[in-house]
Amino acid sequence: MPLSPLPLNALLFLLIRSNPALFSGRSPLLTHAAAATHSAAASQVWPVPALESSSSSSSSMPAVPSEIEELNALNKRLLQAITDGDWETYKQLCDPSLTCFEPESKGYLVEGLDFHKYYFNLTAAKKTTSVGKEVDASAPAKVTVTNLKIRLLGNETAVVTYNRLMQVMRQGSPETVATEETRVWHKMGDGKKEWKNIHFHRSFPS
Numbered sequence: 001m002p003l004s005p006l007p008l009n010a011l012l013f014l015l016i017r018s019n020p021a022l023f024s025g026r027s028p029l030l031t032h033a034a035a036a037t038h039s040a041a042a043s044q045v046w047p048v049p050a051l052e053s054s055s056s057s058s059s060s061m062p063a064v065p066s067e068i069e070e071l072n073a074l075n076k077r078l079l080q081a082i083t084d085g086d087w088e089t090y091k092q093l094c095d096p097s098l099t100c101f102e103p104e105s106k107g108y109l110v111e112g113l114d115f116h117k118y119y120f121n122l123t124a125a126k127k128t129t130s131v132g133k134e135v136d137a138s139a140p141a142k143v144t145v146t147n148l149k150i151r152l153l154g155n156e157t158a159v160v161t162y163n164r165l166m167q168v169m170r171q172g173s174p175e176t177v178a179t180e181e182t183r184v185w186h187k188m189g190d191g192k193k194e195w196k197n198i199h200f201h202r203s204f205p206s
């Protein structure tokens with residue numbers, strides 16, 4: 001005899017009967033999930049809307065820590081430096097021990113800045129972009145960051161995640177290159193005063 005699919009309410013009934021705690025708020029599973037949500041808030045994951053409204057005096061939102069504002073600005077500067085082929089700024093914002101995985105590294109972990117310098121050299125010479133394609137010099141590339149989240153781990157480490165949309169003109173037509181990125185920033189140097197990018201992972205959406 002073939003099994004007929006159970007209606008949804010019958011399934012729910014069976015589920016409640018088999019584990020009433022699941023629906024009474026006493027389930028260890030649900031308690032755990034609630035605890036996880038709470039600790040995520042406590043670990044300070046700051047999404048874009050919080051950052052954007054921070055300049056207005058909204059009282060309903062918790063104050064955005066100054067580190068978050070600073071990291072947001074530094075990350076923007078770094079992406080602009082990549083877009084502009086501005087090696088001096090890039091070098092200043094990255095630690096010499098920077099590690100990365102990115103499409104250009106073909107699955108290999110790359111350490112140091114020289115690998116990246118290669119592309120900055122190309123940008124200077126041929127007006128290519130970090131996506132490695134030759135673009136129309138007359139139209140500057142535009143970068144848009146979406147889904148930005150900044151997570152502070154203590155006061156010296158931060159994980160910044162986002163999607164980067166890069167609009168470029170190629171042979172007279174606009175093109176958008178989308179990548180997903182994670183950047184780890186660490187406060188370094190004398191007195192641990194300066195944020196440096198120490199690792200990033202960049203990939204094309206799969």
Ligand SMILES: *[C@@H]1O[C@H](CO)[C@@H](O)[C@H](O)[C@H]1NC(C)=O
Pocket residue numbers: 114115117118121
């Ligand atoms: C970049 O260009 C400079 C100046 O031409 C050169 O000395 C350096 O070796 C190049 N670096 C890379 C990684 O290609």
Ligand SMILES: *[C@@H]1O[C@H](CO)[C@@H](O)[C@H](O)[C@H]1NC(C)=O
Pocket residue numbers: 155156187191192193
């Ligand atoms: C980070 O926090 C520790 C402990 O509260 C403090 O001693 C230290 O000065 C802080 N460092 C920075 C860079 O704010």
